[in-house]
Amino acid sequence: MKIFISGIAGFLGSHLADAFLALGHQVSGCDNLSGGYIENVPALAEFTVADVCDFRKMEELTHGVDIVYHCAATAYEGLSVFSPAHVTRNIVEASVSLISASIQNRVKRFVYCSSMARYGKNQVPFSEDMTPAPCDPYGIGKVTGEQMLANLAKVHGMSYVIAVPHNIIGPRQKYDDPYRNVASIMINLMLQGRQPIIYGDGNQKRCFSFIADDVNVLTRFALDSGIDGEIFNIGPDEEFVTINQLAEEIAFQLDFPLKPVYMADRPQEVRLANCSADKIRRYFGYKTKYTLRAGIAEMIKYIKERGVKPFEYHIDLEIKNEKTPETWKNKLF
Ligand SMILES: NC(=O)c1ccc[n+]([C@@H]2O[C@H](COP(=O)([O-])OP(=O)(O)OC[C@H]3O[C@@H](n4cnc5c(N)ncnc54)[C@H](O)[C@@H]3O)[C@@H](O)[C@H]2O)c1
Numbered sequence: 663m664k665i666f667i668s669g670i671a672g673f674l675g676s677h678l679a680d681a682f683l684a685l686g687h688q689v690s691g692c693d694n695l696s697g698g699y700i701e702n703v704p705a706l707a708e709f710t711v712a713d714v715c716d717f718r719k720m721e722e723l724t725h726g727v728d729i730v731y732h733c734a735a736t737a738y739e740g741l742s743v744f745s746p747a748h749v750t751r752n753i754v755e756a757s758v759s760l761i762s763a764s765i766q767n768r769v770k771r772f773v774y775c776s777s778m779a780r781y782g783k784n785q786v787p788f789s790e791d792m793t794p795a796p797c798d799p800y801g802i803g804k805v806t807g808e809q810m811l812a813n814l815a816k817v818h819g820m821s822y823v824i825a826v827p828h829n830i831i832g833p834r835q836k837y838d839d840p841y842r843n844v845a846s847i848m849i850n851l852m853l854q855g856r857q858p859i860i861y862g863d864g865n866q867k868r869c870f871s872f873i874a875d876d877v878n879v880l881t882r883f884a885l886d887s888g889i890d891g892e893i894f895n896i897g898p899d900e901e902f903v904t905i906n907q908l909a910e911e912i913a914f915q916l917d918f919p920l921k922p923v924y925m926a927d928r929p930q931e932v933r934l935a936n937c938s939a940d941k942i943r944r945y946f947g948y949k950t951k952y953t954l955r956a957g958i959a960e961m962i963k964y965i966k967e968r969g970v971k972p973f974e975y976h977i978d979l980e981i982k983n984e985k986t987p988e989t990w991k992n993k994l995f
Contacts, residue, residue: 665884666727666769667691668714668760669734670707671698673835674775674827677877678731679707685881692723693734696752696976702834714756720763729884730764731773732757735804738977739779740928741841742800744990745980753803758810765814771821771890773883774811777804778828778895778937787938790826790893812891823883824893828937831957832873833964838971840995845870847995848909849962852918853970859989862927864906867934871897872952872960879946889945895937898950902936911958929985 665682669675670691676698679689683706690708693700703709712719714734724730736752738745757774764772779801781788794805808824815822837846848858876896883889903911906922913920942948952960973995982991989995 663687663728663884664726665689665729665731666724667731667733668756669693669698669732670709671695671700671702672733673698673702673832673873674830674877674880675731675733676702676704676834677832677873678733678880679704681877681881683707690723690727692719696736697836697839699834699836714760715751717759717763720760721766724760724763724767724769727764727767728770729773730760730769730771731775731884732760733775735775736977737777737800738841739777739798739800740931741977741990742798742803743929743981744986745977746799747980748977749799750803753800754806754810757807761811761814765818765820769820771823771884772811772815773823773825774807776808776824776826776893777801778826778935780805780808780826781937786934787899787936788895789938790895790941821890823889823891825880825883826893826895826937827876827880828895828897829868829870830873830876830897831870831961833960835961837965838974840973840975840990840993841977844905845908845912845958845961846965848912849916849958849965850970850973851995852912852916853965857920858909858922859994860905860909860922860924861931861987862924864909864922864924865904865933866931867902867904867936868908869898869900869902869936870908870954870957871950872957875950875952879942879948882946894942894945895939896942896948897937897939899936899939900950901954903954911954912962915955915958915962925988928987
């Protein structure tokens with residue numbers, strides 16, 4: 663099979679590429695390198711630096727491709743209320759461009775990476791049958807992409823699956839990005855002898871999963887029959903931790919004298935956001951092997967090997983006002 667992965671230099675895209683290569687498939691992909699790291703791209707994958715919004719380029723790159731995984735996105739939920747134009751372009755316009763090119767090239771299945779942000783104001787735990795209720799531009803953009811896909815795929819007869827990954831951690835995640843990836847940011851800071859910054863009281867709860875536990879089930883979306891048009895949450899619903907506990911775990915593993923710096927809540931940040939994993943268990947026998955402790959240990963090893971990095975404020979804030987976090991306005995990381 664020929665698999666095309668957008669955002670292949672990113673965290674999820676590069677691990678997916680490795681997994682498909684290991685399964686003996688032919689892998690190609692593109693990335694505009696606005697996030698991710700070029701070193702993430704596996705040597706055996708055919709790689710093109712390209713922007714997914716460039717429809718003609720996508721049409722060229724998806725020629726002869728069987729399956730498309732659309733992982734490219736500006737996956738910045740918190741930032742999306744402050745840089746909505748940038749986030750929307752790289753979520754909505756990028757998705758429509760790649761969907762359209764894939765249909766034109768008669769791609770057999772399109773796997774769309776959505777986000778837990780699609781559920782927004784729904785009651786937790788979020789299940790796939792809930793009506794989306796996103797409450798920020800990132801979530802609205804992801805749902806718009808889903809709707810565009812459902813519409814165009816139905817009209818033109820392309821099979822598709824919607825993946826809803828959430829809070830996945832692991833090596834290759836960008837750790838010098840001040841706008842996202844809380845565990846990676848904390849490790850990068852503590853390894854520099856700096857205290858982590860926590861928004862609000864740190865009692866907001868999350869459920870993290872390790873990349874190796876999720877990538878195998880994600881690859882199944884390429885070929886399994888009987889899942890056309892289905893939505894699947896991907897991630898566990900067991901080991902919940904608060905952001906404070908996450909900081910404590912990292913500090914424990916680094917033997918770091920933890921005294922977090924607390925700052926004002928970010929607008930729209932939810933206290934408890936978790937998805938049900940019932941459906942993915944039922945369809946694919948999804949089960950995690952890695953504990954949070956084991957996952958964090960792998961990330962620490964990765965960041966130590968590559969070396970700590972200064973944070974790169976690579977996205978401009980479009981809206982700067984009293985609601986904009988000081989960490990971003992004043993570049994505090
Ligand atoms: N990692 C998670 O826990 C998680 C959670 C929810 C949703 N997702 C979704 O999964 C997908 C992959 O996430 P990730 O964690 O690997 O993010 P990532 O930032 O590591 O990877 C995304 C990649 O897309 C690239 N990109 C962005 N805009 C592009 C464009 N216009 N053209 C070409 N390349 C572009 C970036 O350079 C980056 O390498 C995203 O759609 C994200 O919204 C991930």
